[in-house]
Amino acid sequence: MPKIIPFRAVRPTRDKVSLVAARSYESYSKKGRKFRMDRNPYSFLHIVNPGYKYQKEITGKKTFTLVRNRYQEFKEDNIFIQDEQPSFYIYKIIDRDDRVFCGLIGGASIFDYEDNRIKKHEDTLEDREELFKEYLDTVGFNAEAVLLTYPDNDAITAIINKVIEERAEYEFTSTTRDTHYLWVLNDPKSVATIQEAFAQMPQLYIADGHHRSSSSYLLAKEHQKNDPAYHEEATYNYFMSYFIPESHVQIYEFNRLVKDLNGLSKEEFLISLDTYFRIENRGVTTYKPSKKHHFSMYLDGEFYSLYLRKSNYNFENTLEALDTQILYKTILEPILGISDLRNDDRIAYAGGKKDMMYVKNVIDKGEYAVGFGMVPLTMDEIKTIADDGFTMPPKSTYIEPKLRSGITIYEF
Incomplete structure (x- = not known):
């Protein structure tokens, strides 16, 4: 049954998280990206758009090493730190319409992906999979979590509700008026309870991130062949995911x-x-x-x-x-x-x-x-399509929540 793991996230210091956090690169217009980067030297956009440093548009595979370099500079400047203990991260969003999304960030297993315990409902493009696999291999980190859904679970909800009574590690409001919270969860008993609850589920479903998960899988299979010290718990055998109960998913057409x-x-x-x-x-x-x-x-x-x-x-x-x-x-x-x-x-x-x-x-x-x-399609329709082994036409669902990039980073 599905195995999920805590991990040692690389993440911004508390005082800079609101400056670092960014929407996905593609969601900005070219003008919008430049506006933000001109005014905010801490934005994660500086990492994923490394040519800005040289005022030059750089595209394709040549950007991958530069992304890695910008990322290392953020770490060297102590904009990013890495947690000492493997942890789950409770991530909560309250949007401007007062809708609440709350789930756990952790690592999902590529073996569960391979064995269809993590179910898909969309086709992926082979050339895009290969390109993103090469990107991940070069930069050595993943900053955008795959969105995985699970059936609402009382044990997991009880732990989350207890933790979020405490002060959040992060709390900030974006310019779109969405408020983001993050708590670090590394209590051994709670971690074990969460893992056991997921282990009892028959499967999880990909809501968003089919290419990210498939590329992570391809990269893991490549490392398994080439790594002389290979073992099943290697970090590349997991990919960062945001596990969210089905009742918290918002689906648009x-x-x-x-x-x-x-x-x-x-x-x-x-x-x-x-x-x-x-x-x-x-x-x-x-x-x-x-x-x-x-x-x-x-x-x-x-x-x-x-x-x-x-x-x-x-x-x-x-x-x-x-x-x-x-x-x-x-x-x-x-x-x-x-x-x-x-x-x-x-x-x-x-x-x-x-x-x-x-x-x-x-x-x-x-x-x-x-x-x-x-x-809009429903969650039940998505699950049925995945269970029946079909794939939907592209762009069948627009799913929220959309997490900010750069808040938790998974290194492998």
Whole structure:
């Protein structure tokens, strides 16, 4: 059953954590990154964007060694310290909407990943896996935890609730008005209780971080072959993860945006949709679906509701019943000619709080021709897809919480 371990995190000193912590590199615009780095010499962005030091844009594999160098400089300057004892780290976020996310940061086993005790629901790209594996091997650390879910557990919750009554090691509020807390947990009895509780679970599920986990697995297998002192408890046989109860996961939909109608006129396109959908013009009133198998569409300045004609569509398995798969099978591929959802530059995705008003705005600007919205998938759907051995279409879920980078770092 799943094995999780405490580890000796490298992390910022308490006085600098709010300055170090950063969102994921890709979430910033180029202008936004520069603005933050110009004004904050402690930002973790300086590590993952090492060319800034030389005012030069550096991309590709040549950046990996420079990332390692910037990281070592942060350690040499005592911006980062390493804990003396292996620990779990309780990480809590209260967002600006007062939603609470609380879980444990620790190490997940690549053997559990290999044996499908850590279950996946998304495909990964081989070239991206290999690139990130090489990155990890060069820099020697992981600063972004994989998000793993577990069924709510009374024993784990009791320990967490007791610990968070004490003063947090970290407490800071970000510019997005989310408040972050971190507690260090290394009491041997509590650690053992947590490990035993996880060992009794049949499996864990990846909510976010499929490429990070697969790359960590590939790196571990490579080290196992080449390490003359190999043993199962080697640090590279684990990857940093944020273990969060299923009740604390927030799932949003990813809306779809398509640049053109594949040579069809508006009227021809609507007629093509009629095969699988009952269509209603909602005019300029924003429409957001509230049920499975109902979709919203924005086209030529108007909103439409699309209700699936279930008599014309077969639910052959759990994958075929997913709304993201239905949209792909009935519209994106056969009508709009988009078969490669990952690499076709005619399609884009708007996740999280980029709702149908965002879709409307970018279409009205002429950037896209049509947009589609749906209700979010559920945790049960994600688990069922993973249990049945299927993988979802890309960008099926946008999942929160999103942890800040640079707060806990796992070295191997």
